[in-house]
Amino acid sequence: MLEVKDLHVEVEGKKILNGLTLKIGAGEVHAIMGVNGSGKSTLASVIAGKDGYEITKGTILFEGKDLLEMEAEERAHLGLFLAFQYPVELPGVLSSYFLRTAFNATREARGEAPLSVVEFSKYLKERASFVEMDEELLKRAVNDGFSGGEKKRNEILQMAVLDPRFCILDETDSGLDIDALQIVARGVNKLRAANKSFLVITHYQRLLNYIVPDFVHVMIDGKIVKSGGKELALELEEKGYTWVRENVA
Amino acid sequence: MLLNLEGIAPEDWKYTSLSEVLSRKYTLGEKVKAEGSFLPGFKSILVVNGYAENLSEATETDSSLPFVKLNSQFSPGSLELTLTPDLPVHIVYVTKGNDVSSSPVFSSPRCDVKGEGLLVESFIGEGAYLNCPVTTFEVSPNKRIEHVRIIEEAGDHISAVLSKLNRDSYFSSTVFSFDGKLIRNDVVMTLAGENAFGVLNGLSIGNTSQHIDNNTVIDHQVQNCESRELYKGIYDDNSKGVFGGTIIVRPDAQKTNAIQSNRAILLSDDSTIDSRPQLKIWADDVKCTHGATVGKLDDNALFYLRSRGVPIKLARAMLIKAFASEVKVSNRAISDLIEEKITNKLTK
Ligand SMILES: Nc1ncnc2c1ncn2[C@@H]1O[C@H](COP(=O)(O)OP(=O)(O)O)[C@@H](O)[C@H]1O
Ligand SMILES: [Mg+2]
Numbered sequence: 114m115l116e117v118k119d120l121h122v123e124v125e126g127k128k129i130l131n132g133l134t135l136k137i138g139a140g141e142v143h144a145i146m147g148v149n150g151s152g153k154s155t156l157a158s159v160i161a162g163k164d165g166y167e168i169t170k171g172t173i174l175f176e177g178k179d180l181l182e183m184e185a186e187e188r189a190h191l192g193l194f195l196a197f198q199y200p201v202e203l204p205g206v207l208s209s210y211f212l213r214t215a216f217n218a219t220r221e222a223r224g225e226a227p228l229s230v231v232e233f234s235k236y237l238k239e240r241a242s243f244v245e246m247d248e249e250l251l252k253r254a255v256n257d258g259f260s261g262g263e264k265k266r267n268e269i270l271q272m273a274v275l276d277p278r279f280c281i282l283d284e285t286d287s288g289l290d291i292d293a294l295q296i297v298a299r300g301v302n303k304l305r306a307a308n309k310s311f312l313v314i315t316h317y318q319r320l321l322n323y324i325v326p327d328f329v330h331v332m333i334d335g336k337i338v339k340s341g342g343k344e345l346a347l348e349l350e351e352k353g354y355t356w357v358r359e360n361v362a
Numbered sequence: 363m364l365l366n367l368e369g370i371a372p373e374d375w376k377y378t379s380l381s382e383v384l385s386r387k388y389t390l391g392e393k394v395k396a397e398g399s400f401l402p403g404f405k406s407i408l409v410v411n412g413y414a415e416n417l418s419e420a421t422e423t424d425s426s427l428p429f430v431k432l433n434s435q436f437s438p439g440s441l442e443l444t445l446t447p448d449l450p451v452h453i454v455y456v457t458k459g460n461d462v463s464s465s466p467v468f469s470s471p472r473c474d475v476k477g478e479g480l481l482v483e484s485f486i487g488e489g490a491y492l493n494c495p496v497t498t499f500e501v502s503p504n505k506r507i508e509h510v511r512i513i514e515e516a517g518d519h520i521s522a523v524l525s526k527l528n529r530d531s532y533f534s535s536t537v538f539s540f541d542g543k544l545i546r547n548d549v550v551m552t553l554a555g556e557n558a559f560g561v562l563n564g565l566s567i568g569n570t571s572q573h574i575d576n577n578t579v580i581d582h583q584v585q586n587c588e589s590r591e592l593y594k595g596i597y598d599d600n601s602k603g604v605f606g607g608t609i610i611v612r613p614d615a616q617k618t619n620a621i622q623s624n625r626a627i628l629l630s631d632d633s634t635i636d637s638r639p640q641l642k643i644w645a646d647d648v649k650c651t652h653g654a655t656v657g658k659l660d661d662n663a664l665f666y667l668r669s670r671g672v673p674i675k676l677a678r679a680m681l682i683k684a685f686a687s688e689v690k691v692s693n694r695a696i697s698d699l700i701e702e703k704i705t706n707k708l709t710k
Contacts, residue, residue: 161669164661189671201666205684214680215670222671254684275670 114139114310115160115279120171122152122159122335129155130335132171137279142311144321144346147332148354153314154198155335157283160312161195162188175279189215190222194277196268198284198314203255208267209237211255212274219275237274244273244300261288269300280304281312286320298323318350331357363388365468365492367428377604377636378546378575383492383518388468390436391457391491398454401482401695407453412438412471420472423498423524427548430522433496437472445479445507450693452482459489459517466490466517473497478505482696484512485542491517499525499533503555506532510691512703515542522548527587529555536691538700539566539574540707546575553580553587553615564593565689567707568601568633575604580622582615585645589619594689595626596682597633604636609650611643618645622652627659627685679708 115137122130129152137143147153159166160173162185173180180188203211217227228236241248250259250267259267265285272280282301286294301311301324313324321329321343329345330337333354338361339345349357365384391411400406407414417439423430445451459467469491475481475498485493493515501507505528513519519542527533539545551560566574574597580589595603605624626635637654659681667677686704691697 161665163665163669184674185665185668186671186673186677189669195669197666201660201663203663203666203681203684205687206667206680211667211670211672211680214676215667215672218673218676219671271670 114176115312116174117160118172118174120156120159120173121169122155123167123169124155124165128335130159133336135330135337137310137312139310140307141328142305142313142324142326143328143330144313144315144326145330145332145337146315146318146346146349149316151332152335153332154283157195157198157281157314160281161185161193186218187222189275189277190219192278194272194275194280196265196272196280196282196285198287200256200264200268202257202259204257206255208251208253208255209234212237212251212271216275240273241270244269244303246270246273246296246300262290262293265289265297266293269297273300273304278308279310279312281314283314284316286315286317294320295323318346321346333358333361363390363468365432367432369426369428369431374577374606378544378573383520383544386492387465388492389460389465391467391469393438394458396456396458398456398484398486400454401452401699403695404450404452404482407441407451409441409453409455409471411456411458411467411469414441416441418442421474423496425522425524425550427522427550429494429520429548430496430524433470433472433494433522436468437470437496439472441471441473443473443475443477443481445475445477445481447479450480450482452484454484454486455493455495457485457487457491457493457515457517459487459491462490466492469493471495474500475507476500476502478507480508480510480693482510482512484514485519486514487516489516493517493519494521496522496524499523501525501527501531501533501558503529503531508692509533509535510696511535511537512700513537513539513542513545514703515545518542518544520544520546522550525551525560527551527553527555527558527560530557531555532559534561534563536689537564537576538703539564539576540703542572542574544573546577549576549578551580551589553582553589554584556584556586558587560587560589562589562591562593563689565686566593566595566603567686567704568595568603569598569707570601571599572601573604574601575606577604577606579608579610580620582609582611582618582620584614585616585618587615587618589621591622592689593624594686595635596629596686597626597635598629600630600632602634605654606638606640607652608640608642609652611645611648611650613644616645616647618648618650620648620650624654626656627682628656629659629682682708
């Protein structure tokens with residue numbers, strides 16, 4: 114589904130990704146673990162199409178299509194979704210209006226008729242209850258004055274509504290207490306399906322107890338240095354990143 | 363005729379040049395026919411080139427602003443208005459200018475307001491002209507007046523909104539500056555009676571080579587009054603915004619609480635804003651804060667919207683409107699109208 118090949122990325126002349134290669138098949142859940150500053154969010158942003166990165170080498174293909182040629186919104190229309198590490202507050206932008214606009218823009222891009230306000234609000238309710246979340250968050254301006262936990266929950270709620278096929282979760286667990294973590298994980302698990310893939314970025318193994326990955330990759334200095342099954346996460350938790358570093362070197 | 367301005371304070375006109383306005387020869391606006399469109403449910407008053415039915419002789423104001431003096435000198439008369447809470451009033455001021463090849467029209471409507479209620483003033487026009495309207499408010503003890511001004515001029519607009527708040531009164535003024543080549547609003551609010559609460563808000567949206575200058579003065583003369591001020595601006599192309607915000611707290615005005623904020627976003631490289639907050643505080647037991655920010659549209663916010671599938675043009679419009687929406691009007695019919703005008707202006 115997604116294929117990243119030998120990706121080299123610089124920001125303001127500084128090398129951040131150094132030949133990253135990653136292949137994710139349909140229905141698979143991959144986890145990327147790495148210390149702060151290893152380039153995880155940069156990878157997420159580059160896949161999602163944020164400006165300001167210089168891609169000096171490499172390709173990213175989504176179902177064979179060259180993502181690097183596309184604008185962020187076109188990627189979203191194809192079914193890409195990024196749950197942000199730091200969701201942005203948008204005071205004055207009502208959540209329900211924002212989501213309907215995003216949802217209908219995607220439908221139009223796919224040649225489907227947009228949903229009316231009434232149809233969409235019914236759909237919104239369904240999706241919120243599907244991921245067992247309160248739609249109360251959607252009655253406010255997007256993330257405006259939300260707590261850290263509310264913001265992360267809102268990302269998953271948006272994911273449920275937009276129903277993407279490829280989801281990146283960037284440290285969705287950070288700053289969540291155990292209850293909030295379980296709510297978020299349960300939501301993600303409900304959305305798992307044979308035609309959907311996930312890239313779960315995390316710092317700690319904890320989240321992966323709840324969202325069990327098929328593959329785990331360890332990222333150091335902008336590169337994947339070790340890959341394995343879900344047991345790699347546990348091993349990493351036990352032995353630490355220095356262990357990987359020493360083993361690679 | 364040439365305009366003969368006396369008593370221009372250079373520091374009040376530092377960022378707005380009058381050389382073009384003063385170099386033109388004007389003809390005085392005449393009593394002609396025109397039409398305006400009015401808000402439903404409002405008492406409607408049409409003013410054309412300063413003329414309306416039932417004008418009284420314009421009285422002197424105690425303002426020393428040069429364009430206010432000019433208005434008193436040339437105004438065909440004053441519209442004396444006593445607002446009532448059950449019937450909001452909508453005045454549409456039309457200025458019929460000359461075609462650009464001949465001398466522009468000078469118009470000086472004057473309106474004096476008291477009572478209690480809501481007043482909306484719209485300014486429209488055609489051709490070449492300079493419109494110099496002056497509106498004064500006397501808010502009596504315990505009364506409440508709300509004022510909304512919507513500027514969509516074809517020519518230039520140099521205006522004054524002068525308000526005096528007496529004991530336990532409330533006044534709010536919201537100035538929307540949309541169209542007009544040169545717009546200058548002198549908004550002066552005097553808190554003259556204890557426990558008065560005054561609000562000055564404004565939203566300016568400039569594009570092409572528009573110049574929009576809001577020069578505001580809040581004068582706390584007595585103790586225990588509060589004022590709130592929020593002026594926001596959105597500037598595109600090579601438009602220019604100016605904000606002057608003076609807050610005066612006189613020696614007797616203890617326990618004053620004044621909050622001022624000026625925020626602007628620049629949508630293009632060639633647009634500019636000059637913001638000049640000034641606190642002149644002579645009392646010691648007061649709470650005054652002011653803040654000014656200038657920025658671009660937030661790239662992270664833009665990316666957030668686009669990453670969800672919102673196309674870039676729409677995403678930008680959503681963020682600009684969200685920025686503008688902080689300047690609120692409580693009346694539903696007006697806020698709907700304003701929203702429509704903002705959309706129109708942004709898609710021009
Ligand atoms: N916009 C940027 N400008 C400059 N440096 C950046 C920028 N974004 C990220 N970096 C740097 O790139 C490195 C990787 O950052 P990031 O991708 O956020 O790592 P992670 O998500 O793994 O913590 C860090 O050293 C960070 O300081
Ligand atoms: Mg990160």
